Amino acid sequence: MKFKIQNSSYGFLLLFLLGTIIQLRAQDQKSTVDSSLLERINYLEQQMNYHKSGDDHFMVVGLANFGFSSNKTTNTLNGISTTSKKSNLGDIDQFEFSPMFLWRHEKKYLMEFEPTFSQNGLGVSWADISYFAAPNVIIRAGYLVLPFGTYSKKQAAGWINKFATDPIGIADMPTSDYGVEVEGGLPLGDMKMNYDLALSNGLQLGNDGTVTSGYLVDNNTNKTITGRLGLLPFSNSSLEIGVSGMFGKVGTEGTSFHNVNGNMYAFDFNYVKTYVPFLVNFKSQYNIEDISNADYTTADEWATNYTFKNHSTSSFTQCSIRPTGIQALHDFELAARYSTYNTPSNSTWGSDQSAFAIGLNYWLSWRSVIKFTYEKYNGNSTGSEVLNAFTGITKSNTLYLQFSIQL
């Protein structure tokens, strides 16, 4: 009996020891797992910190256009017609390579710089610094795109433009200048509005009555005010209508032009909406350019004095349709545009011009496109015959094949 009791005591002791060992091993394994998990978490945290964004950020994007154009132009002057044919790789009017540098300093400052290499050589589209002063107030200074209409600021980039060319006249209007600007977008109940006001050195009048912009040194003490007000009346932002004005002295101080002023107006319209299965895009802009009267002198040996009403208008209306809801066709887009450009009659550069363009685009991605554009142009010279500036009637047909990408 005694022997039996001893045996069972040993059995219990053995079981107790075994249990303790198993428990200790389990605890040991658990602490090994815990420490391995902690090490892993620490490593991941470290990795996250390595890749965590800083307060500042610098990046390069940009755009490029390249293509081919084939053109036939006929000019008729005094009953005699001459025809010329050209074809150009590089799509001579629209070849462009423009990297865009963006520096973000925390969330208050943004520097933007876009140099451009094109048929005009190296240039700068804009170079400015923006200060995000309040929720809907942005203050900018530098070399700015002026808030005159919307084409130059929003639609001119090759990968945005539905055509291989710019609308005539609109792109010839002054675009960038040195100055300061305040802009922003505002909620207005169900609607929205936006404002954009710039004070810049202003346009400068040439000896033939044309105006140009983008001068670091002003030609007078007056500054030019350019502003645009936009209204988006629908809650889905599908429609935007805008009105712009540009007012300032354009004549050079100390010359006979010192009192010449420029008053310009632009009206723009933008409607983009999906009507299943089509995305419809309708855009239009109308510009008026009035320069007050001045007496001009020809640069030739005769030094003839002349004057003219310096009034120009330019406009474009375009529509594009993309079958986004049809799987087989959703990368294609059809577009048509009519544009006009009328410059002062009896000047040395007067003409009534119009162009009709039709295009078929194939979208390779949301930001790269192959464009086929066919453009028919008519230009009737209204230049002064007295000054030998009448150049007759010009008609041309041009076919473009262009690749545009935003990088």
Next chain:
Amino acid sequence: MKINKNLQPISISIIVFVGILFITTINACAPTKAIAAKSGVQLWSENCQRCHNTPSPSTFSPEIWETVGMHMQTRALITENERDKIVDFLKSAR
């Protein structure tokens, strides 16, 4: 733009007054509840296509979207609230 010296204090006062009025007006503008409740994806689909195709969220990293968002605010003149919602959507939907 020459200003008579006697008129300078008045001109400065007018500029300050107009500035204060301008800031007050901007701060007073408000959206309706339905507009304020719009999501980032809805604002992305409505606003980007006004100028160009709607961008794919996978195009850029979250850090780049922050910078692009600021650049696009200066171009499209969307409100800051719209910008923040669109950028948040683009960052989260990658």
